[in-house]
Amino acid sequence: MKKPKLLIENVYQSYNKKITLKGINLEVFEGEIVVILGPSGCGKTSLLKSIAGLIIIDEGKIKVDNKAIENLPPQNRKTAMIFQNYALFPHMTVLENIEYGLKVKNEKVEIIKEKSEKIIEIIKLKGFENRAITALSGGQQQRVAIGRAMIIEPAILLFDEPLSNLDENLRVEMRYEIKRILKSVNITSVYVTHDQNEAMALADRVVVMKDGQVEQISSPEKIYYRPISEYVARFIGHKNIFGIKVIGNYFLFFNMRIKYNGKLNMDNNIKILINSEEINIYSIYYDFDNGLIDNKLHLKGKILDIEMLTKIRRYSVQVEGKIIYVTVLNRNDRDKFYVNDFVILEFDKNSFHFLYK
């Protein structure tokens, strides 16, 4: 069995009488990128700072390489953090910033030089060594921050929403860069963000947090296709979530009785998630009744709104007073629909995902 590089056990933490972490448990394995995802105020940054030792936890254990570190000052923890605002030293050059962590360890000059050259190579800032920090663009500053943290070869690299200050294109480019850099040196990382795309793109595993607690830990794929709760589903961007009424081993969905093969717990307030990409959309040519044929459900609806999102297009379709969202690829050979068009929505019964929370 793999040994965890970082182990967080039952961590509680409060700040100004407000409890920010309520019993966090998490393992991060060697070389893994774990992304902590959640809205602001869910405690994700507090968790990150607790690992770094920048805030003190009230209870619980934090172990790196099986050694407890929760009582060590930040200086003695083998973690390095990349801050949201980069926190570069404004009175130093690029090179001075990068070399800082080695200089405080009194490393030999040759070693510092060798390592910093290598790092500058990795973060692609050759030729910028003597620039002032203020003379760099946001993306470049970001890379200096990563280089400065990486050079001390930390056991764990911590990222605190590092891309939130960049514009969209740069953000996409930088998250690709970050993944490349992290995987090229196989460093263990914990990455905090509120951006679900960033989480999906970077993570080996995603941790979704809610109110100081872990809601779900899964692979990006599972988080997307199999969210365990409505909270996770909504946070990851799902919109088609509908309450259902359970009667025996049937449930009512848009006034259709649908047989369900498994067992549904009646006590719970169960909801159904339909992935908007799983829905087919067709023009309506004939008189039509909603119904279930084989395993396919068919629903009649009217287009309320269309949203062009470059690569995809999202239709809001009104069905019996509710709105179902349908996402299609923006392919030119596809049928296109317009507002007020009547359409048929078709989806497989097996694409239903039940949310029990």
Add this chain to the structure above:
Amino acid sequence: MKKYNPLKFIYYTIFVALLYFVILPVLAVILYGVFPLDSINHVGELAKRSLPLLKNSLVIALVVTFFSVIIGLVSSIILWRYQFFTNKILRYAMLLSLINPPFVGSISFIMLFGKRGLITHKLLGLSVSPFGFVGIVVMQVLGLSSLAYLIISSSIVKIDPTIEDAARNLGDSEISIFKNITLKTMYPEISTAAVLVFLASMADFGTPLIIGGAYQTLSSDLYIQITGVYDMKSAAISGILLLIPCIILFLIQRNFTNKKTYYSLNMTNPDIIYKYYSKPLKYILFVITSSYCFLVVLKYSFIIIGAFTKQWGYNYTFTFEHLKKVLSRDLTPFFNSIKFAFFVALFASILGVLLSYLIKRKSYKFRKIVDLIATLPAAVPGILLGIGYLVTFKYPLLGVGRFYLKKIPSIILLGSGIIIYIISVFRYMNVGLRAGYALIEHINPNIEEAARDLGQNENKIFTQIVLPLMSPAFSIAFFKNFSSAMTTLGAIIFLLLPSNKVAVQQIFQIITSSAVGVAAAMALLLSVTIAIALGVFKFINNKIMRIK
């Protein structure tokens, strides 16, 4: 035909006025001291007389700067980076010295250590007067540490604490973080504080006069030469010697250190507390800060006690006598002071802020020179600028008539009530200028572009967009200038007339004539007046104009 452009007109008018009311008087002092050339030997002699005074001035200024900056720094750290329950009250105590004339503290010094002083006479039974070097240094450090604190604390609250966290995270020790990160990023403000304290110490003539005894400085010598000996020539030579180090320091600061500030725009972490510092160090720093505050408070409590006891050193019974005496005197100096400080603060702040906008956002000519001249009065000791006005504007036609238009009887500025307003406006303009610069950095130029884009004309953009945006800078400058104008005497002391006497001058005269009780009562009254006035302005500012 070119359209008339009022902003441009204002800019060049200010430029000419600056040349005329700042550069000309300073040059006049130099010329007055050096010319006519045939007396050059005499000049040498006078300079020889002034050199020991220069040494005194420099030694005092250096020692005072050293201690004041240390106290300012330590207090800033303690009051803004630690959580002591006393912090709130100490932050006020730190600023107490700013609403009092710098020499007023000397009253309590006399009370404690004077010939009939509480400690020297009552406690130790001595009859010596420990006036001199130590007294001046202690009094100036007590007064000027407030200034150092004000500037340094403004930087410590703006420094992004996450860069310290970053260094901590990279394994740097706390001491090294403080030395290499915190202190270095605060360096611009620390050096500014040092320069301003140095300049203020050099310019202070009141303290050496009152408690310096035989130990006099260039500034106090200027005062003595003019009011006592009536030797303008010697005064001018001393003035030149005084001016040289001040200007050199000013230019060094301007060219080398003033360029960078490391403020972060986003303060992500408001709970900036040093969690990891050793406890003994923390308490040592706290003791330094609180003892300083204690001394400041002590200083003022003695002024209060002095104001209400019969005769200091002889009879300590409670009395309203001094206060009655003060109130039965002609109170016009107090009203003059308020009127004077109000209008000076108003015009100096408006012009300063206006000029900052014109320099930073318009492409007029000579911007660098205008900036230099406008900030120069910060470096020129007030008393010296006063002498400059004295030798420049005693001639007709606003001083120009000195050489050419001898026969034309015309406006003589000297001896008119307006001159103290003029000198003070130009002297305090740099405060508004600095505040304006600091604000403009944070105003997005696109806001003006947007208004332009919507078809608004330039003048209305200025009045409707720029002025409201700049008003916080004006408020800051106004508060600072008002208290300065109420409490400083240097620039105007030689230019006052019997008809427009101000309170601070009265206090100064009474102290020098040793009526300690009355002086204390007046000083108290002045402090209370300033505090009330500032309170009223602040109320108007917050509640009525809704400026934060």
